[in-house]
Amino acid sequence: xxxxxxxxxxxxxxxxxxxxxxxxxxxxxxxxxxxxxxxxxxxxxxxxxxxxxxxxxxxxxxxxxxxxxxxxxxxxxxxxxxxxxxxxxxxxxxxxxxxxxxxxxxxxxxxxxxxxxxxxxxxxxxxxxxxxxxxxxxxxxxxxxxxxxxxxxxxxxxxxxxxxxxxxxxxx
Amino acid sequence: xxxxxxxxxxxxxxxxxxxxxxxxxxxxxxxxxxxxxxxxxxxxxxxxxxxxxxxxxxxxxxxxxxxxxxxxxxxxxxxxxxxxxxxxxxxxxxxxxxxxxxxxxxxxxxxxxxxxxxxxxxxxxxxxxxxxxxxxxxxxxxxxxxxxxxxxxxxxxxxxxxxxxxxxxxxxxxxxxxxxxxxxxxxxxxxxxxxxxxxxxxxxxxxxxxxxxxxxxxxxxxxxxxxxxxxxxxxxxxxxxxxxxxxxxxxxxxxxxxxxxxxxxxxxxxxxxxxxxxxxxxxxxxxxxxxxxxxxxxxxxxxxxxxxxxxxxxxxxxxxxxxxxxxxxxxxxxxxxxxxxxxxxxxxxxxxxxxxxxxxxxxxxxxxxxxxxxxxxxxxxxxxxxxxxxxxxxxxxxxxxxxxxxxxxxxxxxxxxxxxxxxxxxxxxxxxxxxxxxxxxxxxxxxxxxxxxxxxxxxxxxxxxxxxxxxxxxxxxxxxxxxxxxxxxxxxxxxxxxxxxxxxxxxxxxxxxxxxxxxxxxxxxxxxxxxxxxxxxxxxxxxxxxxxxxxxxxxxxxxxxxxxxxxxxxxxxxxx
Numbered sequence: 001x002x003x004x005x006x007x008x009x010x011x012x013x014x015x016x017x018x019x020x021x022x023x024x025x026x027x028x029x030x031x032x033x034x035x036x037x038x039x040x041x042x043x044x045x046x047x048x049x050x051x052x053x054x055x056x057x058x059x060x061x062x063x064x065x066x067x068x069x070x071x072x073x074x075x076x077x078x079x080x081x082x083x084x085x086x087x088x089x090x091x092x093x094x095x096x097x098x099x100x101x102x103x104x105x106x107x108x109x110x111x112x113x114x115x116x117x118x119x120x121x122x123x124x125x126x127x128x129x130x131x132x133x134x135x136x137x138x139x140x141x142x143x144x145x146x147x148x149x150x151x152x153x154x155x156x157x158x159x160x161x162x163x164x165x166x167x168x169x170x171x172x
Numbered sequence: 173x174x175x176x177x178x179x180x181x182x183x184x185x186x187x188x189x190x191x192x193x194x195x196x197x198x199x200x201x202x203x204x205x206x207x208x209x210x211x212x213x214x215x216x217x218x219x220x221x222x223x224x225x226x227x228x229x230x231x232x233x234x235x236x237x238x239x240x241x242x243x244x245x246x247x248x249x250x251x252x253x254x255x256x257x258x259x260x261x262x263x264x265x266x267x268x269x270x271x272x273x274x275x276x277x278x279x280x281x282x283x284x285x286x287x288x289x290x291x292x293x294x295x296x297x298x299x300x301x302x303x304x305x306x307x308x309x310x311x312x313x314x315x316x317x318x319x320x321x322x323x324x325x326x327x328x329x330x331x332x333x334x335x336x337x338x339x340x341x342x343x344x345x346x347x348x349x350x351x352x353x354x355x356x357x358x359x360x361x362x363x364x365x366x367x368x369x370x371x372x373x374x375x376x377x378x379x380x381x382x383x384x385x386x387x388x389x390x391x392x393x394x395x396x397x398x399x400x401x402x403x404x405x406x407x408x409x410x411x412x413x414x415x416x417x418x419x420x421x422x423x424x425x426x427x428x429x430x431x432x433x434x435x436x437x438x439x440x441x442x443x444x445x446x447x448x449x450x451x452x453x454x455x456x457x458x459x460x461x462x463x464x465x466x467x468x469x470x471x472x473x474x475x476x477x478x479x480x481x482x483x484x485x486x487x488x489x490x491x492x493x494x495x496x497x498x499x500x501x502x503x504x505x506x507x508x509x510x511x512x513x514x515x516x517x518x519x520x521x522x523x524x525x526x527x528x529x530x531x532x533x534x535x536x537x538x539x540x541x542x543x544x545x546x547x548x549x550x551x552x553x554x555x556x557x558x559x560x561x562x563x564x565x566x567x568x569x570x571x572x573x574x575x576x577x578x579x580x581x582x583x584x585x586x587x588x589x590x591x592x593x594x595x596x597x598x599x600x601x602x603x604x605x606x607x608x609x610x611x612x613x614x615x616x617x618x619x620x621x622x623x624x625x626x627x628x629x630x631x632x633x634x635x636x637x638x639x640x641x642x643x644x645x646x647x648x649x650x651x652x653x654x655x656x657x658x659x660x661x662x663x664x665x666x667x668x669x670x671x672x673x674x675x676x677x678x679x680x681x682x683x684x685x686x687x688x689x690x691x692x693x694x695x696x697x698x699x700x701x702x703x704x705x706x707x708x709x710x711x712x713x714x715x716x717x718x719x720x721x722x723x724x725x726x727x728x729x730x731x732x733x734x735x736x737x738x739x740x741x742x743x744x745x746x747x748x
Binding site: 009010012079095 | 174176200293295297328329679680681682684693695700
């Protein structure tokens with residue numbers, strides 16, 4: 001977890017995931033090529049080999065661009081909103097910005113998954129029609145799934161900034 | 173509270189002056205639209221601003237002062253700028269000053285009316301004025317569907333996008349204009365215009381009028397009485413080509429209308445229809461050139477008759493197989509022979525009809541192939557119609573088999589009720605007990621036995637022909653699915669998302685720029701474009717056909733009972 005404070009009301013919290021290992025990449029590639037070579041020996045068709053190379057390349061590109069998440073970060077700007085970014089291994093960044101008026105609260109939820117209980121941080125969005133109700137729950141850090149101590153730090157930082165929003169209208 | 177200042181990045185290098193823009197007090201944010209330079213006369217500035225306010229309905233006012241000093245700090249200028257605050261009274265008066273080429277500006281506010289002098293935190297957000305002006309912020313898909321949207325619940329960002337978009341007239345004057353006021357904004361280096369766009373705008377008016385005139389002629393001819401009396405109108409409604417042509421005609425009417433598009437959705441729809449039509453016609457012409465080169469149409473017509481013959485032969489073989497002992501099942505000989513011979517005679521009639529038509533097939537196909545220039549969708553519809561016509565005998569067989577089977581099933585169920593002493597009460601729509609006479613019971617039981625033992629034969633014929641019919645229906649369905657796809661794909665929106673992604677905005681994203689202690693927080697606001705999936709979902713064009721109206725269970729039930737199935741129901745047909 002890495003936390004940077006840019007100003008009194010702006011914080012950036014980022015969680016990094018482990019990078020793509022060369023070991024696993026070469027293991028998968030050699031397994032696919034061995035299978036293709038076996039098929040080639042059986043069928044005497046050289047198209048199998050080129051198809052295998054093609055599939056490996058395309059599969060790698062798809063994996064890096066759509067599946068492998070490098071870093072997930074949360075940028076909290078008091079009085080503007082919360083921005084959630086996930087950056088993929090190929091450099092693509094997918095961002096969502098939620099305005100402060102839609103954010104009700106940031107909480108840590110528990111979920112029962114198979115045989116264990118996991119904790120996840122989520123943003124509660126306000127229902128425009130019902131001020132007390134919650135219209136949507138946006139879970140954060142979904143692929144990096146940090147532990148509870150990490151989540152507690154993030155939670156404390158977010159709550160500090162969100163508190164400012166609650167106290168500010170009273171002081172003006 | 174935190175004060176947010178939205179500053180256009182094009183004004184970073186502007187000369188000193190005063191800032192004009194819009195102050196949104198509910199969000200404590202100031203959207204700066206332009207910088208007015210010295211020298212100016214305050215009265216003229218106020219007049220100009222009230223003019224702009226009247227035209228654009230955006231409350232533009234003087235928000236503060238901008239001090240860009242290339243040399244060291246000039247004390248006199250900063251005092252002068254503070255004094256300006258008294259002339260243009262605005263709460264709060266924002267002062268931004270930049271020294272030399274430094275990236276870190278100092279920003280302060282002057283509050284005159286408040287008693288407690290708080291130090292407000294200021295956030296400086298840079299935005300690209302041209303992109304924000306051209307882009308359209310899409311509301312989230314679920315709220316777009318709900319009808320009760322409150323105006324004061326509008327999100328902050330849409331207020332900012334609205335402000336910049338509506339102030340187009342403010343950006344029309346550039347630095348070469350001789351006016352009393354000199355502004356700096358994104359177009360101040362010269363108003364952008366494109367010759368091609370202007371020429372097309374001028375040419376589109378007479379073109380639209382011509383198109384509307386032609387369309388009125390064509391639709392008048394189509395609606396005339398000659399083409400509409402009963403047998404022909406039934407034929408037109410069954411052919412999918414006519415439906416597709418009517419659909420395209422409607423599209424052309426939408427494009428040709430000379431009403432300007434009111435809002436973004438209408439504009440995008442017009443553009444999508446135009447591009448879709450263009451691509452369709454281009455693909456159609458490509459297909460046509462491919463077909464007519466090397467006389468492929470002739471080859472196609474030559475193979476059509478042998479293919480129809482081959483299909484008929486296969487059907488005859490199938491019927492011979494059914495008339496024997498198909499799959500080891502023992503059929504009732506007499507009924508088998510009757511049904512088999514009936515269907516064989518039908519096939520014989522069909523083959524003679526096809527052979528009668530064979531000299532004309534090539535010519536008909538040649539002329540029909542010419543209509544592929546109207547679009548690829550029309551060509552595909554023609555293909556589907558040809559498939560339907562060639563397999564008409566399968567459809568007839570299916571109808572005969574289904575009717576026979578249906579009658580049999582109804583008879584069996586009614587006689588089964590008689591067996592148990594019950595009867596269907598039509599008045600009350602339920603099964604009631606009933607006492608039958610002896611002769612009724614006797615005849616009923618006899619008929620029941622006969623029908624029951626004839627059931628396997630009829631059921632087998634029904635099964636075989638239903639499977640064949642379903643095969644044809646699936647092939648036609650696939651072709652129609654492809655036609656639907658080409659019809660409804662919003663190509664213009666997809667190309668726009670690819671090339672000018674800032675015009676379709678789903679939201680914004682902020683990037684934190686370098687900071688310095690004591691200076692305000694600097695953020696860069698960029699446009700977050702819509703994802704391709706939501707682009708297609710928001711802008712897809714409506715089509716005329718629906719998807720299967722029956723669920724799987726009701727379809728199976730209908731098949732079991734022998735009711736005729738029409739899986740693809742078109743919109744506008746009466747629902748039964």
